[in-house]
Amino acid sequence: MPARRTSALTAIVVPILLLAGCSTATSTAPAEAAGEPRSGGTLTWAIETEPITLNPHQYAQAKARLLVWNSFESLLTYDEQGRLVPWLATGWQAGADGLAYTVTLRDGVRFTDGTPLDADAVKANFDKLREEGYAPGVAAVQLRNLKAVEVVDPRTVRLVLTAPDVLILDFLASPQGALISPRSLREATNLKAGGLDVVGTGPFILDRYLPGQELHYKRNPDYDWAPPTASHTGPAHLDGITYRFLKESAVRVGALTSGQVQLVEGVPATDVPLIDGHPQLRLIRELNSGSAFSYYFNVSRAPFDDLRVRQAFREAVDVPTLLTAVYQDTATRAWSVISPASPFYDKRLEGSYGGDAAKANNLLDAAGWTQRDADGYRTKDGKRLTVRLIQAAPFVRDRRDVLAQAVQAAVKQSAGIDLKVSLVDQGTAVKAFDTNEYEVFENSRADTDAGAALNLLLHSAGGINRTRVHDARVDELLEQGQATADPAARADIYAQLQQVVVAEQALVLPLYAPADQIAASNTVGGVRFEPTAGVPASAYDLWIGQ
Amino acid sequence: MGRVQLRAVLRRVAAGVVVLWVAATAAYLAVLAAPGDTVDTLIGDGADTPQIRAAIIAEWGLDRPALLQYLDYLWRLAHGDLGRSYLLQRPVAEVIGEQLAPTLILSLAAATLGVLLALIIAAVTAGDRRPWLRRLSSGTELLLVSTPPFLIGLVLLSVLSFRLGLFPVAGDAGPRALVLPAVTLALPIAGLLAQVLRDGVDRALDEPFVLTARARGLREGVVLARHALRHALLPAVTLAGWLFGTLLGGAVIIEQVFGRPGLGQVTLTAVTGKDMPVVLAVVTLSAAVYVVVNTAADLVSLLVDPRLRRS
Numbered sequence: 001m002p003a004r005r006t007s008a009l010t011a012i013v014v015p016i017l018l019l020a021g022c023s024t025a026t027s028t029a030p031a032e033a034a035g036e037p038r039s040g041g042t043l044t045w046a047i048e049t050e051p052i053t054l055n056p057h058q059y060a061q062a063k064a065r066l067l068v069w070n071s072f073e074s075l076l077t078y079d080e081q082g083r084l085v086p087w088l089a090t091g092w093q094a095g096a097d098g099l100a101y102t103v104t105l106r107d108g109v110r111f112t113d114g115t116p117l118d119a120d121a122v123k124a125n126f127d128k129l130r131e132e133g134y135a136p137g138v139a140a141v142q143l144r145n146l147k148a149v150e151v152v153d154p155r156t157v158r159l160v161l162t163a164p165d166v167l168i169l170d171f172l173a174s175p176q177g178a179l180i181s182p183r184s185l186r187e188a189t190n191l192k193a194g195g196l197d198v199v200g201t202g203p204f205i206l207d208r209y210l211p212g213q214e215l216h217y218k219r220n221p222d223y224d225w226a227p228p229t230a231s232h233t234g235p236a237h238l239d240g241i242t243y244r245f246l247k248e249s250a251v252r253v254g255a256l257t258s259g260q261v262q263l264v265e266g267v268p269a270t271d272v273p274l275i276d277g278h279p280q281l282r283l284i285r286e287l288n289s290g291s292a293f294s295y296y297f298n299v300s301r302a303p304f305d306d307l308r309v310r311q312a313f314r315e316a317v318d319v320p321t322l323l324t325a326v327y328q329d330t331a332t333r334a335w336s337v338i339s340p341a342s343p344f345y346d347k348r349l350e351g352s353y354g355g356d357a358a359k360a361n362n363l364l365d366a367a368g369w370t371q372r373d374a375d376g377y378r379t380k381d382g383k384r385l386t387v388r389l390i391q392a393a394p395f396v397r398d399r400r401d402v403l404a405q406a407v408q409a410a411v412k413q414s415a416g417i418d419l420k421v422s423l424v425d426q427g428t429a430v431k432a433f434d435t436n437e438y439e440v441f442e443n444s445r446a447d448t449d450a451g452a453a454l455n456l457l458l459h460s461a462g463g464i465n466r467t468r469v470h471d472a473r474v475d476e477l478l479e480q481g482q483a484t485a486d487p488a489a490r491a492d493i494y495a496q497l498q499q500v501v502v503a504e505q506a507l508v509l510p511l512y513a514p515a516d517q518i519a520a521s522n523t524v525g526g527v528r529f530e531p532t533a534g535v536p537a538s539a540y541d542l543w544i545g546q
Numbered sequence: 547m548g549r550v551q552l553r554a555v556l557r558r559v560a561a562g563v564v565v566l567w568v569a570a571t572a573a574y575l576a577v578l579a580a581p582g583d584t585v586d587t588l589i590g591d592g593a594d595t596p597q598i599r600a601a602i603i604a605e606w607g608l609d610r611p612a613l614l615q616y617l618d619y620l621w622r623l624a625h626g627d628l629g630r631s632y633l634l635q636r637p638v639a640e641v642i643g644e645q646l647a648p649t650l651i652l653s654l655a656a657a658t659l660g661v662l663l664a665l666i667i668a669a670v671t672a673g674d675r676r677p678w679l680r681r682l683s684s685g686t687e688l689l690l691v692s693t694p695p696f697l698i699g700l701v702l703l704s705v706l707s708f709r710l711g712l713f714p715v716a717g718d719a720g721p722r723a724l725v726l727p728a729v730t731l732a733l734p735i736a737g738l739l740a741q742v743l744r745d746g747v748d749r750a751l752d753e754p755f756v757l758t759a760r761a762r763g764l765r766e767g768v769v770l771a772r773h774a775l776r777h778a779l780l781p782a783v784t785l786a787g788w789l790f791g792t793l794l795g796g797a798v799i800i801e802q803v804f805g806r807p808g809l810g811q812v813t814l815t816a817v818t819g820k821d822m823p824v825v826l827a828v829v830t831l832s833a834a835v836y837v838v839v840n841t842a843a844d845l846v847s848l849l850v851d852p853r854l855r856r857s
Contacts, residue, residue, distance in 0.1 A: 212808060246805040251803060254707065260715050427820055
């Protein structure tokens with residue numbers, strides 16, 4: 001029961017630390033340290049999650065993303081506006097029928113083992129990704145429409161598709177699409193686990209890994225191919241950086257306030273005043289892209305097979321009140337299944353539903369849940385209006401367990417709905433989902449292209465379609481969104497989809513937009529988030545001021 | 547005489563092997579009986595398609611009958627092959643090899659410190675020489691035994707590391723980083739052992755042989771150390787198994803709080819991830835250490851208690 005322990009621990013420790021800080025100032029510190037970027041020095045950054053693998057092809061943890069880009073890079077990346085821009089590529093061209101993409105490569109790029117980056121190296125990566133048993137998730141989802149990779153000339157590769165698929169470009173900008181040296185692909189002792197002998201082209205070189213403790217990167221002195229989104233060019237400012245794994249947020253914050261580390265990520269809401277009130281520290285925060293943190297209603301069983309009950313559940317929850325209670329004023333309310341940070345977010349949904357207890361009760365009366373039992377819960381035909389929310393402990397973060405309790409109390413009080421919350425291990429959760437023994441599923445995904453998240457969550461053949469919705473219109477919109485190249489047209493398609501899913505069918509209760517926080521010492525400059533993804537960026541732009 | 551001893555040793559070894567087998571089997575059954583299956587946990591919250599499932603099943607041979615997989619595990623275990631971790635994609639021996647030393651160092655430091663503290667406390671507070679100190683001490687012991695180790699760790703961290711900066715918060719960089727985790731783990735041990743020891747000393751002090759010793763003109767300190775404490779050690783030594791369990795269980799939490807590498811972290815991840823090869827390896831290893839510790843405890847009892855030698 002590690003998760004339970006952790007939450008109990010946070011509850012106990014936070015007051016201790018707040019006492020230690022004892023400040024009520026709420027002024028926001030400057031976003032940047034004073035002075036000009038300078039070269040040299042090393043930093044220690046306390047991070048929450050130790051990566052399961054250091055091989056970017058096997059990447060599966062959003063919390064590990066900031067590590068990937070230190071030593072690995074992709075062909076494309078996203079800018080602040082959510083547009084794709086070249087990185088290790090110089091450009092790309094879609095075929096007229098959308099069935100091929102020609103990518104030209106930047107000249108003079110070398111992997112840190114000396115191997116040049118050329119078309120053969122790109123092809124070697126794609127071939128490896130499609131090799132049986134190497135990266136089944138990538139092969140089955142991101143690359144499912146990829147037919148072949150052709151080497152046109154040393155600086156040009158062509159990706160041939162079986163069906164039009166704009167998400168292949170998102171893949172080229174993703175950690176799984178990062179390029180590994182062909183020599184590492186051939187010779188690494190533990191390719192799938194990654195390690196010191198699995199190298200990329202990045203601004204840093206991994207030179208120490210102590211499992212359970214820390215990772216250390218040193219500067220790549222030959223680096224000269226920064227993406228256009230970076231704030232400088234040439235080698236990184238820092239000589240090196242250490243990432244220390246500190247799972248407990250209280251310990252991370254304590255290490256920062258006592259000067260033992262200069263940066264931390266993952267700052268709980270309760271510690272925000274402590275950072276804000278500290279003269280030598282500052283806190284920056286950014287919304288993640290992808291899908292918002294939402295409750296998904298299982299429409300394949302009663303009671304959520306009834307639209308009115310789904311709507312009633314949403315009306316029964318006053319989201320802003322709950323967010324304030326659980327996260328103080330640090331959470332951003334979500335209105336759609338898509339994060340407000342995504343270019344596809346449909347603003348029209350804002351204010352269109354929710355928080356109307358009278359409406360919730362009318363809807364439930366109309367749906368036949370008219371009786372009340374001794375405990376005050378609604379019943380119909382002698383059966384209580386009970387819905388089960390399954391939380392898998394390994395994925396519970398951001399105090400989602402506490403938020404669930406708040407929702408539980410709210411729906412009981414305002415509409416007589418019995419929300420049963422189970423915090424269970426991963427195996428039990430998966431079993432409940434597989435056997436359809438749940439009514440509510442909670443999830444957020446940090447995909448850079450929200451379309452990728454929606455494909456998994458809402459398509460009738462999606463890998464995590466836990467609403468169990470099978471709707472031809474939803475499927476069609478998702479498929480159109482994946483096949484349409486023009487961003488404005490895509491945004492239009494996804495707007496229609498959001499109207500169907502959120503407004504018309506009430507399949508989800510969007511709660512908040514996931515965000516990442518970095519707390520940093522004021523001596524550290526260049527602290528930034530990765531554009532569009534909204535997660536902490538790599539160490540490339542970091543520097544130490546006077 | 548030699549033959550009798552050899553037979554006793556052989557019997558011990560055979561019993562040890564049986565214990566190991568039972569432990570490995572129990573662990574296997576427990577993981578098997580836990581809800582969900584390995585494929586599910588390997589997929590995590592990612593995409594779940596028949597194609598991905600098939601690839602994972604093929605990779606680890608999970609389509610074989612459970613009994614066959616179990617026999618395969620045992621066969622390889624008997625040959626010293628711990629297999630590969632599903633989650634980490636690396637040989638289990640390598641994973642455990644690099645995490646064993648930090649846990650051993652932490653456990654040994656904590657055990658030594660805990661036992662030393664307990665001996666000192668028992669020696670100082672036993673009898674009715676300083677009733678106020680005795681009351682204070684037993685109250686503190688009770689507090690330490692009943693406080694969860696993570697809380698002790700966080701209080702120590704907040705004061706000694708975050709406020710006073712005396713010790714680093716994390717890592718196993720040098721002996722200074724070992725101090726707080728070892729103290730955290732040692733305090734509950736010291737609390738319980740001190741109570742058991744003091745109880746034993748109290749009882750021994752009422753025995754006629756203590757009166758004899760005093761009558762011979764021995765100083766009270768010598769009476770305590772050479773006669774009473776030695777008597778009190780026996781029940782304490784039998785607690786060695788308990789001590790070992792406390793150390794392993796505590797290490798899981800302490801390693802998490804202090805960001806230390808170690809077996810605790812590995813075990814936690816493996817159990818929640820149904821990473822069978824790692825779970826089996828850790829359980830078998832723990833059982834092996836347990837057998838060794840208990841055998842050692844028996845031997846120490848023989849040394850301490852002449853009555854056992856005669857029988």
